[in-house]
Amino acid sequence: MTEPVESDAVGEPPARGPLRAWIAAHPADIVDLFVYVVVLNLAIQYLPQVISETFTLSLLTAALLKVALEVVLLLKGAVLARLRGATTRPAKTAFALVLWAVAAGSKLVVLWLIDIVFGGAVSLGGFVPVTLLVVVLLMSRAAVRRLLYGTPTAP
Template sequence: MRTWVVAHPADVIDVFVYVVVLNLAIQYLPAVISETFTLSLLTAVLLKVVLEAVLLLKGIVLARLRGATTRAARTTSALMLWVVAAGSKLVVLWLIDVIFGGSVSLGGFVPVTLLVIALLVSRAAVRRLLYGAADPD
C-alpha cells in the first residue's frame, strides 16, 4: 500500500480534495447528505475511481471523434461523448445508492453534475498549484 501511495501522490491528493469539496457540498447543499465523515471519505474514494474511469473513457471517445473522417462517424462519436457525460452522472448516483443506501445522497442529476464539475475544477486547481503546468497525469 505504501509503495502505491508513494508512486501515486496526485491520486492521494485528489481524494483529499474530493473530501473537502464533498463535505462543503454536504454543509451547504441540503440535497447532498452523508451521515458520517467516514462515509464522506469512502464516497470521495468511490468518486475518484468512477471519475478516473469516466475521464479515461471520455479520452477514448474524444480520440475517436478527432479521428473520425465521415459525418456518420463524427455524429456517432459525438453521441457517444454525450452518453458518457450524462450517463456517468447516473452511474455515480446508482453506485452511491447501491453501496451506501440511504446513508449517502448526492441529490439528483443536477446536484451531482454540479458536484462533479466542482470536483474536477478543484482537482485541476490544486494540481496546477502543486505541479505547475506539468500535470502528473
C-alpha cells in the first residue's frame, strides 16, 4: 500500500526538489546516461586501453562524458549553422575548418577532462580509442532515442 502524497495546494501536484524536477523534465538525458554506462563498460571489458578501476568510476565517467558531449554537440550545431549560412567560399572553408577543429579537439578535451578528474583511475586510451568510443556512444544514444521516442533527437 502506498502512502498518500501531500501537495502544496489543493489540486496541485506535490512539490519536487530541484533534482527530481530536473530529472522529470529530462528523461532522455537520464536514458542517455544509462546508455553511456553500458557502452563504456562494454569498452572497458573488450578494449584493453580503456580502463576504469571501479563501476562507480565508470558511472561518474559516463556522467562526465554526457556533459562534455552535450557541450560539444551544442558547439558543433552552432558551427554547422554558421557553415550552412555562409555565402562565400572563404567563409565556408573557414567554418569547415572550425568544424573539423571542434570535432578533433573535442576528443583531446575529453581525454584531458578524464585525466584531470580521475587521474590514473580511469583511462580512455588515446585519440583513436576515445574517438571510437565517442562515435559508438553517439550512435547508441541515437538508436535508443529512436527506439523509445521515434526520433534520435527527442527531448
